[in-house]
Amino acid sequence: MPDIKTKNVVKGTVKTIDKSAVAAERMKDAYIRTKDKAEHGVYSAEGSAEEYAADRISGCADTVTREAVRQFDKQGRRGVQSTKNNISKAKEHFRQRQAQKSIKTLERGEKTIKQTAKSTGKSTIKTAKGSVKTAQKTVKTAEQTARTAIKTSEQAAKVAQKTAQASAKAARTAALAAKATAKATVATIKAAAKATVAAVKAIIAGTKALISAIAAGGWVAVVIIIVVCLIALIVGSCFGIFFSGEDSGSSMTMQSVVQEINTDYQTQLDTTKTNISYDVLEMSGSRAVWPEVLAVYAVKTTTDPNNPQDVATMDASKKAILKDIFWQMNTISSRTETKTEEIITETDDGHGNIVETKTTVTRTYLYISVAHKTAGEMADKFGFNADQRKQLAELLAEENRSMWSAVLYGIYTEDGQIVSVALSQIGNVGGQPYWSWYGFDSRVEWCACFVSWAANECGYIDSGIIPKFAGCTNGVQWFKDRGQWIDNSATPSPGMIIFFDWNNKGSSGPQDGLSDHVGIVERVEDGIIYTIEGNSGDSCRENHYAVGHYEFLGYGVPAY
DSSP states (O other), X not given: OOOHHHHHXXXXXXXXXXXXXXXXXXXXXXXXXXXXXXXXXXXXXXXXXXXXXXHHHXXXXXXXXXXXXXXXXXXXXXXXXXXXXXXXXXXXXXXXXXXXXXXXXXXXXXHHHHHHHHHHHHHHHHHHHHHHHHHHHXXXXXXXXXXXXXXXXXXXXXXXXXXXXXXXXXHHHHHHHHHHHHHHHHHHHHHHHHHHHHHHHHHHHHHHHHHHHHGGGOHHHHHHHHHHHHHXXXXXXXXXXXXXXXXXXXXXXXXXXXXXXXXXXXXXXXXXXXXXXXXXXXXXXXXXXXXHHHHHHHHHHHTOSSSOOOSSSOOHHHHHHHHHHHHHHEEEXXXXXXXXXXXXXXXXXXXXXXXXXXXXXXXXEEEEEEEEOOHHHHHHHHTOXXXXXXXXXXXXXXXXXXXXXXXXXXXXXXXXXHHHHHHTTTTOBSOHHHHHHHXXXXXXXXXXXXXXXXXXXXXXXXXXXXXXXXXXXXXXXXXXHTTOEEETTSOOOTTOEEEEOOOOTTSSOXXXXXXXXXXXXXXEETTEEEEEETTSSSBOEEEEEETTOTTEEEEEOOOO
């Protein structure tokens, strides 16, 4: 409430305003009197002393009037400014006194002001207290709202995190599954370009003399002749084999014929095992790789002196030639042997002692052996000349490996290299090359050894793309540890590593979530997954399953 100093400032302001008002009132009266006296002479002519006197009076009246107005304005301005200053001082002082929260009482004589001030002060204080309480309630409400908002935000964050993790996992799965497909488009162009370059190199080498001979005939003639020769040479040369993957109208392609021959080969192996009774099966040997078979076929067919044919197309007669060469390069032989052996059986006598029992048994062993000839051996057999051997070497050059993959399996990607290597091993039996390479001295279950061997052939183990593993569970863990694993519901891409969890139906236990077998995904067509697996019936063979087959455990996704 106002104190004594504030009251004095207000009184001073009121007095100043009163003085200004009195002065103004006096000036107003003087102005009115002077004006009344001068009214009769303001417009009179100055033809006499009276007129002059009247004019002077009128002039004085004007002067007095102006002076009165000026004084009034001056005093009024001063009064107003003084009032403003006093009010500002009062406000400032009042604010200072309020800030210090020091309230003093006014003098007893000014009870009305005091009571009014007290009443006003009390109301203000009550209002302030109410405002404080309201503010406190508002703060509490805000705190509760904030806590609720924080709790909701935390819950939303957790949900968002889980959603983000699920989305990220799905994105990784989709990305991993789609990676090979994305690469395939680019690699297809590269493979086609390489094939064209290889063919053109051979053609250019063979047409240098022709160009030199006809150069004098003009550039137009040279160009026309070169184009015609290029087309004829591509189709007719041994390099035409790199363009044999397309159907030329006979409903046959190189891929379909190769698959047919592979099936015949596997059927012969299975027939041998089915038609002979045995107790123990032992298989050994390996089959000729397809690039060597096709290279021999291409050179022999295009350079046959009696009936040269192109190898860019496929028909029944050429299929017969290819089959004949395949079986000349591969042979399957079998024999049986009966052995009388002593078997030691260990049993528990019921008292914690192991008892060995020796039993003599007679067993029949079936030995199946696969043997093959190399391309060099076939060149000797067919009597290839120096030029034919040179063509054979050029076809089998290391830089053409990817083109063979395209011809044989329709594989155009770098990650298809392991598929190409694996497919070249189809028909190999016994697994000796794979488990012995791994470091074992005798036969083991060799499906993982086979996958590791194929990966090593591509340089993928040294580069850390695929692990070297002999146990399937170790391979699964390697891919899972690196986030390179997708489950069995996914559709895989060529080059992925497929892991199985067999349903053994009681023989050695049902599915247990652990991998029992492993292979390599070859391709996926019409909802069917084609695989190459080692140790499938103790041989390397192509198998196929429906997408999402219940015995799939999942897929390792190499970062090719």
